[in-house]
Amino acid sequence: MTGRGPIDIGGVKIWKxxxxxxxxERLMECVERIAxxxxxxxxxxxxxxxMSVRMTSAGICGWVSDRRGYRYERRHPAGMPWPAMPTPxxxxxxxxxxxxxxxESCLVNHYVAGVRMGLHQDRDEADxxxxxxxxxxxxxxxxxxxxxxxxxxxxxxxxxxxxVVLLAGEGRLVHHGIDRIRPGTSRIVPWGGRINLTMRVVTxxxxxxxxxxxxx
Ligand code: MD3
Ligand code: FE
Numbered sequence: 001m002t003g004r005g006p007i008d009i010g011g012v013k014i015w016k017x018x019x020x021x022x023x024x025e026r027l028m029e030c031v032e033r034i035a036x037x038x039x040x041x042x043x044x045x046x047x048x049x050x051m052s053v054r055m056t057s058a059g060i061c062g063w064v065s066d067r068r069g070y071r072y073e074r075r076h077p078a079g080m081p082w083p084a085m086p087t088p089x090x091x092x093x094x095x096x097x098x099x100x101x102x103x104e105s106c107l108v109n110h111y112v113a114g115v116r117m118g119l120h121q122d123r124d125e126a127d128x129x130x131x132x133x134x135x136x137x138x139x140x141x142x143x144x145x146x147x148x149x150x151x152x153x154x155x156x157x158x159x160x161x162x163x164v165v166l167l168a169g170e171g172r173l174v175h176h177g178i179d180r181i182r183p184g185t186s187r188i189v190p191w192g193g194r195i196n197l198t199m200r201v202v203t204x205x206x207x208x209x210x211x212x213x214x215x216x
Pocket of ligand 1: 132165173178198
């Protein structure tokens with residue numbers, strides 16, 4: 001099913017239609033279970049504005065944002081620990097990420113009509129040599145990929161349900177965002193819209209961990 005090999009845009013690898021419908025449905029069931037335990041919320045920016053995308057997480061830590069800034073936390077803003085990373089998510093990491101470290105967090109983003117995510121870099125993780133793996137479920141989304149430099153040229157492409165994107169190596173720090181979704185193009189997400197899963201390694205590698213312990 002990944003027979004044609006990935007598209008490569010500046011080090012960002014994209015496998016179109018890599019996941020069959022049964023796999024997408026199984027992943028979606030996992031997302032529903034995550035959202036029952038750790039409900040979706042609108043993160044607030046440092047300036048106190050609510051982001052239009054709704055988010056939750058699974059794994060040992062999850063991404064949060066509020067007036068104190070962006071960071072990974074061990075608990076949901078409402079206080080509960082994040083649900084464990086589902087096994088089907090780990091299976092995808094093993095299949096696509098080519099990384100000897102396990103993912104520590106899966107950020108779950110929910111987009112509906114009118115929601116966008118501005119161009120940004122993901123750099124809240126301690127080990128920026130570890131990849132990020134993205135899975136699209138539900139409605140099509142217009143994905144924009146830029147360069148390492150802010151303000152560089154960008155390319156746009158549509159991501160559809162079952163597409164897999166790997167941000168590794170030179171692609172890890174490129175600017176990227178979601179301009180819009182095309183509502184009603186898929187029926188995989190029971191609430192409608194689009195779900196994006198991003199699996200991440202959040203803490204530093206062995207070297208930085210033992211350094212941190214030595215300083216404690
Ligand atoms: C390129 N999510 O959660 S996924 C994010 O579709 C995020 O929800 C978008 O950007 C979404 O941070 C885009 C593709 C993606 C994810 C992480 C990346 C592209 C990336 C990290 C580095 C470079
Ligand atoms: Fe991102």
